[in-house]
Amino acid sequence: MQLAKRQLAWLTEKILADRANAGSSSLSDLEWRRLDDYIDQRTTHHKPLQYILGTQPFYDLDILTRPPTLIPRWETEEWTARLVDVLAVHWKQHKTKARRRILDVCTGSGCIGLGLAAHLAPASTEILGVDIAPEAVDLARANLARLRAQLNNNDVQFECQDIYDTRWLARHLPTFDLVVANPPYVTHDEYAALDPDVKLWEDRRALVADQQGTHLHRHLIRSVAQHIPSASPSPRLVMEIGGEHQVSPLSTCLETHGFENIQVWNDLAGRARVILAS
Numbered sequence: 661m662q663l664a665k666r667q668l669a670w671l672t673e674k675i676l677a678d679r680a681n682a683g684s685s686s687l688s689d690l691e692w693r694r695l696d697d698y699i700d701q702r703t704t705h706h707k708p709l710q711y712i713l714g715t716q717p718f719y720d721l722d723i724l725t726r727p728p729t730l731i732p733r734w735e736t737e738e739w740t741a742r743l744v745d746v747l748a749v750h751w752k753q754h755k756t757k758a759r760r761r762i763l764d765v766c767t768g769s770g771c772i773g774l775g776l777a778a779h780l781a782p783a784s785t786e787i788l789g790v791d792i793a794p795e796a797v798d799l800a801r802a803n804l805a806r807l808r809a810q811l812n813n814n815d816v817q818f819e820c821q822d823i824y825d826t827r828w829l830a831r832h833l834p835t836f837d838l839v840v841a842n843p844p845y846v847t848h849d850e851y852a853a854l855d856p857d858v859k860l861w862e863d864r865r866a867l868v869a870d871q872q873g874t875h876l877h878r879h880l881i882r883s884v885a886q887h888i889p890s891a892s893p894s895p896r897l898v899m900e901i902g903g904e905h906q907v908s909p910l911s912t913c914l915e916t917h918g919f920e921n922i923q924v925w926n927d928l929a930g931r932a933r934v935i936l937a938s
């Protein structure tokens with residue numbers, strides 16, 4: 661009930677914020693009809709609030725949201741901020757003259773890449789975000805255009821790219837210091853049990869992966885091991901995961917491919933959320 665009231669308040673705020681003439685604080689007939697329409701989209705059609713509002717806060721950035729591209733989640737925001745702190749320490753200890761290069765695989769709205777750019781040291785980093793979905797890349801580029809002034813003079817670009825393209829990987833991966841990713845990690849069984857808010861509106865490709873949700877993670881582990889040599893204790897690969905059940909298989913896979921300093925970060929809810937290694 662509390663949540664429903666809060667959502668109604670946010671929808672009303674959107675209408676008030678969108679109005680051209682801010683003279684009156686009460687809603688006109690037209691605005692009441694728009695509010696009715698928003699409530700209908702939310703309740704009857706299960707449209708997520710963030711798609712109706714059109715944005716979602718991520719770190720201190722206001723990220724545009726548009727179906728079917730995944731809405732940025734608080735868990736991702738949390739580890740992105742933690743990663744900024746970790747990289748600041750590592751990169752201070754292991755200085756290089758060149759800018760660091762980060763590949764944000766499965767970039768979606770671009771939230772991770774943009775969040776990193778906005779908080780890493782000024783003019784220190786080049787970030788490329790790639791996604792297989794053209795509509796995600798369009799949205800990431802719209803976010804880039806909107807947020808450019810907040811990116812600390814760090815360079816960010818987005819490209820449409822299937823990360824299973826081995827020729828692209830062989831050519832481009834060796835130019836990066838670090839790969840970050842929030843890949844699809846929901847198992848087929850978990851997907852069947854998800855809310856209609858998610859299933860009806862967010863791209864299935866953004867969520868589901870074979871091999872108990874670890875297929876893309878394993879592919880990234882193999883690819884990074886092959887193309888990005890271990891140069892320092894700094895992380896080489898940072899991936900979001902779906903929980904404890906994925907820790908052991910992915911740790912084994914990382915060890916098999918020669919990774920060191922394997923760590924798991926829990927999120928604020930105490931769930932295993934990120935696996936990283938150097």
Ligand SMILES: C[S@@+](CC[C@H](N)C(=O)[O-])C[C@H]1O[C@@H](n2cnc3c(N)ncnc32)[C@H](O)[C@@H]1O
Pocket residue numbers: 729730731732733736765766767768769770771772790791792793796821822823824842843844845863865866867
């Ligand atoms: C879980 S979403 C993450 C989006 C965003 N990084 C975030 O954290 O909100 C996963 C993304 O992976 C993309 N994706 C799925 N398969 C891919 C592939 N083979 N190559 C590149 N991107 C892929 C999807 O289109 C989707 O945008």
